[in-house]
Amino acid sequence: MYYVRRIFKRKSFRLFPFLLALLFILAVGSQSYSSPPKSTEILWDTYGVPHIYGKDNKGIFNAFGWAQMHSHGNLLLRLYGQGRGRAAEYWGDKYLDSDRWVLTMGVPERARSWYWAQSPTFRSYLDAFASGINAYAQEHSDLIDDSVEVVLPVKAEDVLAHLMRVIYFTFIVDPDQVASVGVDNKQPKAGSNGWAIAPKHSASGKAMLLANPHLPWSDLFLWYEAQLTSPNINAYGATLVGVPVLAIAFNDNLGWTHTVNAYDGWDVYELKLADQGYRFDDKIYPFETKTLSLKVKQKDGTLSEQPLVIKSSVHGPVVKEKDGKALALRVVGQDRPGVLEQWWDMARSQNLTQFESVLQRLQLPMFTVMYADRDGHIMHLFNGLVPIRSQGDFKYWQGIIPGDTSKTLWTKIHSYRDLPRIVDPASGWLQNANDPPWTTTFPVAIKSDKYPPYMSPHEMNFRAQRSAKMLLKDKKISFKKMIAYKHSTRMELADRLLDDLIPAAQKYGQELAKQAVQILATWDRQTNADSRGAVLFAAWAEEIDLDKVFSKPWNQKFPLTTPDGLANPQSAVATLQSVAAKVKKTYGALDISWGEVYRLKYGNVNLPANGGNGELGIFRTLYFAPLGSEDGHFQAVAGDSFVAAIEFSNPVKAMALTSYGNASQPGSPHIGEQLQMFAHKQLRPVWRDRKDIQAHLAERTAF
Template sequence: MKQLLLPLKAFALLAFILGAAIGNGQAQNTPSEIIWDKYGVPHVYSQNTAEMYYAFGWAQMHNHANLLLELYGQARGRASEYWGDKYLDSDKQVHLFNLPVTARKQYAQQPPEGKQHLDAFVRGVNAYAQMHPEAIDAAKKQVLPITAYDVLAHSSRVICLEFLGSDDIRAAVREITPGSNAYAIAPSRSASKKAMLVTNPHLPWEDFFVFFEAHLSAPGFNAYGVSLVGQPILNIAFNDHLGWTHTVNTIDASDRYELTLQNGGYLLDGKVQAFEKRTVPLKIRQADGSVKTENLVLASSKHGPVVGEKNGKAYAVRIAGLENGLLGTQYHKMAQAKNWQEFEAAIKMMQNPLFNIIYADKAGNILYLFNGNVPKRPEGDWAFWNGTVDGRSSKYIWNSYHRYEDLPKVFNPGTGFVQNANDAPWTSTYPVALKPADFPAYMAPLETQLRPQRAVNMLKDDTSISFDELVAYKMNTGMEAGDRFLDDLLKAVQKHPDPVAQRAAAVLQKWDRQTEAHSKGAILFARWFDKMREDMFTTPWNPDQPFTTPDGLKDPQKAVALLVTTANEVEKRYGALDVAWGEVYRFRVGDYNVPGNGAPGHYGVFRTMYYYSADDNKEYAFHGDSYVAITEFGDKVRAQVLLSYGNATQPGSKHRGDQLQLLSEKKLRPALLEKQEILKNMEKREQLQMNQ
């Protein structure tokens, strides 16, 4: 197969031998075309879906080559060989869960079309590397050429080990976890009488969490959305008929077992079982460039791989879905579906072991689905399985999953909307449509945090939601915590006057209860709320009042004392109590540095942003609103989108951070769906042709 790059502005034709032809083995005479728009989004037009995925692999390398190769090197379990011991833990984890071997089994499971798509994507990645060696960091070139096994192992590593199993692998909950917001609005609640969808994942702005925005077209296929870098599919997308988004759900499909060690093995049902052990020679690059080999001894129990030992106990982790090999096939079918029936047939494949699905279509259907591979368990509630499980009894070792029909779902509710903001399925609409008692106690937790409460409270009384109103809801920076507790705090200051508290109260009285760049008082309130504990509220969270509790201050005098402490800290650090939010909280990527807005979700802020503290006394966003798409499904699909950090990570790319100003101004950009509009906003155009 030959690869020809034909940029319109170039005069030379370059050809490289890259392998066998795709498709039916015939020579492909019509080249694929990539029209790059001014935000670095590739719009791919191909004569068949295999060539389309070839161009998709090429385009991912164009914008993310170094990151892509680093991720594939890690998925291969050889990153420490390539780049040193800082990748050693990653390599050990990949081999512990045997991802390279599993990837080969997954490849063998692929149906002919799925294998064709995957192979084409890989060839596109390798073709770009051969055509543009100057664009790739020398250290990253060691990974080339990429194989289909690398891509499959990467998908398993990200979805199963990082999204699903990371807490159990580390035996501790991370401080910042992936999250998301989503709405689907039915025609009955839409001002235009057309269904609408809000897509809004919240992920860290780096590494394997980075999104790549793309538009893929071939006969019978036309989809626009985002892929996690390195994945050969659109993870979240819409087409001319329908769309879906994901939120991280409260699923527990990964379990951590405590094993009792005895006589070199572990106890199971009263007998000593031997660990299964294997040795993996792991090469590690040294600072002087030499490579040493460390023999990594890996142990597994009947529960799963052993991730560590402590105080005479071993800990094993069992993760659902690691064997799933047809994720790409499922997502291709999802993106290709033309109606609800075709879409449902695709998601019934159950290849994605986690993530809620929120869906809307042109016919007016909407869906919330608690999607994933939920293990069938003999007993225990969500808290039991979310903790450390006693590994001495084999009854706790699950071997099958609940069917699609068993999962909590809400389809076309009379309420006219569904939502999810990483809450349990019970609060997916209002009034509630699902009851926990109708499902196994381990299916999901009960409590609803402030951010999903905000999601429901913003629109539950709006019976005619316009497209612009939906955009405004998505961009809302208000604090549910402020609406819930500020009045009580101000009353407490009146009852227990203190000079410092009164000065702070004067600032809070004028605060707009938002986290806009210009909001003064938001920092003061947020730092005070951070000092509050659940037992300080008069009314704790109540499942019978899921959107209005917790409420009230149990000890007003204590609340005032905490405000005094907070005010002194804020004034000392920033020189004033009324410092503006955007003066401290910033958006910074590459050469861009602009005022921020939005705040962490535990304040009940729908515009979710997480920040890290820097040496310059500023806080910089590193996680939160990543990709936004507001889509309306009419005769023609209408969509506005934004990819917060820009659509490229390659050094020198103009698209690193080029959407931050829009993010700061809370603006979206129109998704370019018609070729005529794309050409009006074209940055460059190139053609890719594959010949036998």
Template structure:
């Protein structure tokens, strides 16, 4: 079942061997499963069935990141405050109770396809087997995992994103507040696919680069699963069954955030004298109210009153003004992310991929696909209901009238889909569906306006523009072009900042350091390379003056003053203004600082927008630390009847600081290189680090 790993072999303890022989760790034996780890720390699982594979997946995930898995499960159960304490954990537990997630998860799990439920139970059994074999790693606050926990995780992830992202932003706009900075942790992404008509050797390409935080719930874990003659290779979040981004011998897929309007805030009118009543269509209705108890570590339990209208739970009240705000979440009762990408294991092409998609599998995302037959595809996923486009759904809407009530769910086949467009390529870098290729066959007038963005033009300051520019300009693309694009560090939004400074000094020429700094910026090729000395100047300017929206509102004299203040800060901090990016920008893994090229998105401390993204959110000492951005890069090529791929993580495949794979990819990540994915058993055996055989229940 397990043991202490040594490079190339496995040493199993006598006590553990006794447990294995008695079958105490796995119940009724069904078949053996092998986990072969290569020298990059990637587990390759060889199983006889999907349930056996799920069991081994859990075991391998536990080896790499057990603490986070148990924490995520505990949060999804609504027991974070009891286990960990703190206001953040209490708020998390309250969210789960407000939106009634426990009974929803119970129902969805009971209705789950029996095969999928068996896989979830097998995954839970794998986690429990690891805990039994390693009792010293089991925290006092955790008992055992169940298959239901995976459905709970699915719902918690969905609602957290929809409520704390979409609905929270709508509420803050309605209250006249700026969006919270912490609402965007670098959650943007790139992907593109290219058909054989646009490639030099008749290949089909797919590139994926999700821009997400490098730790926490959205931290990627790379693996391969082989069952008989079929296999999949990809990355999943810890606590998930199948790869959210990945490929098989036939099909590759990727996703980006489509910024959907999949949650709405309703402005509620409370009765002038009775907080227990709200107004709707000429009547005063009773506010639905219940009391919940939240156990809190080290403190007395808290009694919380949860109030709701027929729209959904009330999340904010202003009783002085007799107003409240309620939230409705699309797909709350239907979406189960446990089905996400599950059918792709057997799919042979993008048409199978299309047929396998259904309402309830996804609550958001753009998705692209490419297959070994040369087909490419784009799908717009969204769980959303019909709504009246006469209302501005990006702001709180009037909850007292029937006109703002939702209609039925929009069917999956009514959403935007594009297969084999004439251009021969598709990109999506969080831009609208209608700007994903040149001469797009998709038109916004053919779909409801409230799905998501309706723009038909790309901003020149956007990643989508940069990707389209390269895909459209090159006649015959090669795989090396795909890898270069994935590592592209042209700072497409930096010209906005330079133009603002040029404007500030138009009537008052710069002198001294300001003149030297402007000369550096004018001569800069916009490449956010490790050697460049322009991005530290602009980043310090942003630190002092704020983002471009704030800078644009400053008078020229104020811009000049802030710029010169930033240059003085650079001199005090680093002894000069010509400081290479390698000195001041990078990742931090434990005590290992690794200089990084690239820049972040619009909410970063370095908001100059590059395809390859190192999203810096904090200054630690005298360095800006990137903790998000390009979070798992994958480039796939179907050619010569086969497939090959390159992949890369920011740190390594393990969250265990004692593991050799905790930070072994950091230097490669910074260098601009990739590692080759090992797809055949022979390739894995040649680079074998450890081998283990499990007996799955």
């Protein structure tokens, strides 16, 4: 170390980055297990989780591609076909809009350039992942749907195109958000909860982490749970189907989860058209134009072709053109091809210093990072590629931006040190439920006045308030209690409004409204399967305007008790009267149980649900859609998906659940098999040691 210090002190030393990389490799290499396997194998446990043991990293990636095909083959190939922008060519015109979006955003072309921008080593890992996919398809073609085999063979470029479509052009921005900009809030609709608890707030004196993303239970949003082990990695977690590394993970020494942050990484610019071009800084610029051919499969199997003209300004691709104006879309980070390698190295890190050195690459364009480790550190990082903007607050940048001046055109990104971040707060805990970073803990640890006004808004949703209140409730939280809190179905909105609604109904209400509030007065304010009153209150909440119902708006000085009060009690009661009539007509009673109306239906499983809409302030989040032709009944389609509770004791204690099961491939026994535990508010043990895995071994795959 003496010689290393001497070298570092020499200002002329130019190999500093090389040495840092070398030290990182040496450090993470220390996690190797005692007897590295001579070959690669997958041990499948009884819940369909692949525990991959690789003789080297290429072996891991190859086996992980194979495993994903085994569990999600049809879905994976369909997603890759969409990432190519050729889904309409493969499967017909219902994919036309998807192809137009992917091609207009330049996804396939950029994926090719990203492939060659990878380091040679990591490029070989991506090739290995694609090879594993192809090998499975060749060996088990009878298990793959004939309609998706047209995507084969898969290339590493397809993996990157899929990643780009998911992260950049679904999570950061999607077509629906672009269409609603200036009319509706343009923030992502996906959500999550995340907790990091320090030893001082933990009953065991060990740091704990809670990972709890809320995503749709289908398509590109499905989580895949796995363990990856080789001579220099031993990480457990989950990733989205088709992604070759873990996106949420932990190892023996640290772990992290992500939440969708209240962040803006895209903007729509309004262009003034003139002379076949657009005005910019008092000049007229021509559009860059290219024409692609969209192929569309017809019902008779033939292909038709139609042109796709893509126009771009200095801001980005044009997404709409009408009445002498055009809208152009600008999205951050398309010059940052290292997302996957950053996630990979996050999982290989062994302490906070190493972990942050990886985060500082800023390749991951969004997502809050919630972190905890064996050393007792916890961290909240408002991670993202945040544009350096010359003017305006967060609300300003939610609208359509004037595109005729360079004053509004951002070209640079905030550095890592500019991002809101807190390590080891005095409170001993951190939470995020898609609220801005200013409310991650109390007393406030990240002060908004130290950051640009466009960094993040000032608000705290009811789910985040519920989250913070549970953490404030106990001075010392046990691992068991953390899991119990995770399953809390208490409705913060009911706590906030019933004390006003009940007396208002008794004063202004007709007989039916008075009957309704009698039920609400005795309701437990939960959305458990047997809760009576929850259906009625949720139906009322759906009919009111949450932006206008309160007499007191949210106040950052009182973040956990506002908004509050009914702005118009008589109107609220009239709405309750109307809703009560509908509930009684639909279900025959006002006090029907939550689980009778709201169901956990997935595959062949159909169970009573617990949990509900996060906007109601429910930590156990579920979103529902109408259940087939059954009038007034609903099934869960999104919400709690992958859940992991981790305590960094020795050994690490971990429980998890993948709500809908760890497979979607037809015929798999793992489709929906974990919903029974979900319905009973249970997590299952995570098996990480080989002896535990072998004790619950269902199948072995050797390579």
